[in-house]
Amino acid sequence: MSAHQLIIIGSGPAGYTAAIYAARDQLNPIVFAGEPSGGQLMLTTKVENFPGFDQGILGPKLMQIMRQQAVRFGTEIINKNVTRVDFTSHPFRVFVGAAEYMGEAVIIATGAEANLLGIPGESELMGRGVSTCAVCDAPFYKDKVTFVVGGGDTAMEEANALLKFTRSVTLVHRRDKFRAAKILQQRFIDGHSDKVSVLWNTELVKITGAQKVESISVKNNKTGEEKQLPSDGVFIAIGHKPSTEIFVDQLELDAQKYIITRLGLSQKGLTLANAHLDENKLIKFPTMTSVAGIFAAGDAVDFRYRQAVTAAGFGCMAALDAQKWLETKQV
Numbered sequence: 001m002s003a004h005q006l007i008i009i010g011s012g013p014a015g016y017t018a019a020i021y022a023a024r025d026q027l028n029p030i031v032f033a034g035e036p037s038g039g040q041l042m043l044t045t046k047v048e049n050f051p052g053f054d055q056g057i058l059g060p061k062l063m064q065i066m067r068q069q070a071v072r073f074g075t076e077i078i079n080k081n082v083t084r085v086d087f088t089s090h091p092f093r094v095f096v097g098a099a100e101y102m103g104e105a106v107i108i109a110t111g112a113e114a115n116l117l118g119i120p121g122e123s124e125l126m127g128r129g130v131s132t133c134a135v136c137d138a139p140f141y142k143d144k145v146t147f148v149v150g151g152g153d154t155a156m157e158e159a160n161a162l163l164k165f166t167r168s169v170t171l172v173h174r175r176d177k178f179r180a181a182k183i184l185q186q187r188f189i190d191g192h193s194d195k196v197s198v199l200w201n202t203e204l205v206k207i208t209g210a211q212k213v214e215s216i217s218v219k220n221n222k223t224g225e226e227k228q229l230p231s232d233g234v235f236i237a238i239g240h241k242p243s244t245e246i247f248v249d250q251l252e253l254d255a256q257k258y259i260i261t262r263l264g265l266s267q268k269g270l271t272l273a274n275a276h277l278d279e280n281k282l283i284k285f286p287t288m289t290s291v292a293g294i295f296a297a298g299d300a301v302d303f304r305y306r307q308a309v310t311a312a313g314f315g316c317m318a319a320l321d322a323q324k325w326l327e328t329k330q331v
Ligand code: NAP
Pocket: 117, 149, 150, 151, 152, 153, 154, 155, 157, 174, 175, 178, 179, 180, 237, 238, 239, 240, 303
């Protein structure tokens, strides 16, 4: 079996952008797009912050266009989930069930998933009043009544993003204390007491609406009291989970299982054992992981920005790094 020059695992903005760059560079990439394919944008409706679409574009449509663009330059796409990888020898091995593929280099762009509550109405109304990204969707909630579930840094940032637009933001938190950094809490709550309130010790139990969110049901977990509240939007901010299970014993991951790249470490003033500096004291191959020849991009690496455009940018970087590395295979 001959090895592919480049295997890309994942088909969100990072994976497809990597494929566009690699295919145009004649690396003949093969993308394992997964099932379902397309990543988190497949769960959204209108995307207004991806440059190039002045009137906005539906998330699934944007992914379809990116996919077509990758295919146009010769990318092969397989709509299957990779089930196992072996990066301990070169060429690298990637498995889909019993089928085995080999790659000279691999880009991982498997993304992350927002954690969900699993309550009635949540999945049904996703993209129609339920969202996991206020930075993306806040402008759709001008003068609306909104709720944010969670008490971590993300919840504070989501609430902050909504404040500029909405009539009100209510945080729904299951405990009586936030987990978020004090500074984020203060910025959000103390500075905006007119618009912001908190439901402590409270759990969201149901989201209701016909075509879009109309109300929510919450329960105080100390008193057992339940009530229904009118709502236009519910933002679920209870953490994310990177899709990196199959890499756990193959690559260095951080405590939350995000993939560690040289760029990530250099921002902390550290380097991976395989990270070399070039003559200008720059990290070579910023998107390379702990294994030389394996690169990573997008939300599987980046818990900070989590935007389609930043994922696409990382995908581009990974493809350029992979292309350069394939020329010499030196780290
Ligand atoms: P997080 O810190 O894990 O917080 C998750 C929040 O959701 C917690 O308040 C948790 O409640 C709540 N929660 C979890 N499961 C729940 C459930 N089933 N029902 C109700 N509530 C639930 O996650 P995050 O806020 O996404 O942050 C992830 C990481 O990114 C953190 O390390 C964070 O510091 C970092 N981050 C940093 C920044 C920044 O520096 N500006 C911004 C965003 C994220 P409990 O508190 O009761 O556990």
